[in-house]
Amino acid sequence: MNALLKRLGKASRDGNINELKQLMNEDPTLLDSFDHDVLVREARDNPLHIAASYGHVDFTIEVLRLKPQLAGMPNKEGRLPLHFAAARGHVEVVKLFVNQQDAQKFSHYSESKYGYMPVHIAAINGKHTIVKMLVERCRDLSDKTTYRKETLIHLAVIANCLDSVCYLIIQGDHKFIASRGY
Template sequence: MRMNRELFEALESGDVANIQRLHRQNSHVLLEVTFQGDTSLHIAAREGHLPIVEWILRVKPSLAGARNKDRNTPLHEAAKCGNRELVRILLLRKTNSAYYCNMFGETALIIACRYGHVETVRLLLETRSYNDLGEMRRSFRVAAHGRYPDVAKAILQNPIKPQLFRRLRLVLREWDTYEDVAKNVLHKFTELRRRTTIFHNLYDAVHGGHPEIVEAVLNSPAWKDHLMTKEDIPGTWTCAIHEAAILGRWDIINEFMSRWPHCVEIRSSDHKSVLHFAVEYNQFEIVRNLLLIKSPRKVIDWVSRDHDCFYNTSLHLAAKNGVDPQV
């Protein structure tokens, strides 16, 4: 049943009285969902409205495990919001929701790491009755990408199989900030190649904007393996050239192409090309330069017929995202 607009606005604004009035008029109103499959509890958790969340859990406790179209639970939304008390309440109602993964393979812990909510991360680590080492490593890597050293330290302080985290701790001893690590990567390139759980060398060099590290990796014999490095979410990935397009780094893309001209044809897990990413992130210079290197016939195919897994061409993405008219 589709959620009526009055309930949606009340949930977003935190109007408890109006929500309770609508519930008195229709006892099933809290079971209505939005077009994205969000329940009333998803919305209240996303907005950080603790009193509403507590009331909904008393009235409709089954919603604690509800999933939307992205398979996010209310706990996923609360972890993104970063409200520690809200996460605690949801965990008390449904503890095993801490282990639920969304369609991108992310638990609430990984999402909390992505947004740098250190107190929420600590709570989730304390709550879990067992620990998945693979998830801990993914969480650590997400914290590293987001440049959240406090979150990374919280993960490593979690008392799980310390011997398996020895390599991570060795890096953390030298890590005051992400920039300090990046500055030393060039000198420790051989050593860091063995630490792929933290740094996927080429991808992270592009992401951090370190052209000297990119050059060092490209001069190594197996640089194509680094170009194809996967992202941390199981089943979904992009590679270094996609990250360069997102950041508008034509100099890095050009460097890749000088060694491997067809690298612009590499697809992400959702079948997006470099052009798709450049259009989606409004990188006009990248779009222009990519189109200039193609023949007119290839340009037509690339722009109007070449689609991702959702059947969006570059033109669809340009229209959908309202990008700069130049693009």
């Protein structure tokens, strides 16, 4: 099993769909190990975390087809695959995850252990396109702050992402600005 998981990790990093299919032929329950085996889940990111980090759209589509539940499975830091795609600015992968989940689930179940949502991670990393996409998709994200009570606009300012700062101000929602007494 460990050898198969290593091969799965490499296939995820490389975006190798043929290797994924070969692995699934060898062990059709391989992706289920992330559901049932706490040690596997705690020790490593699932294939979607890895593929999302590298922006492998086709690989992500295939894993979502085989095991869509992996998209909602946090890693040991509480991050979903969506956090990884948002951090790296992989727009097409973010779209896959956002379109897969309904807005309610997306907005309320995507916080990491430290209260960072994918939109926060995108703002921290200056990924304006992702910030805009996520805010447009789920307007109540403007209410969400980090564990330090930072709003999206705070994070965009810190990241020097002027496009996001301007976009958030133009939205006219004072919740973007009013936090921590500023």
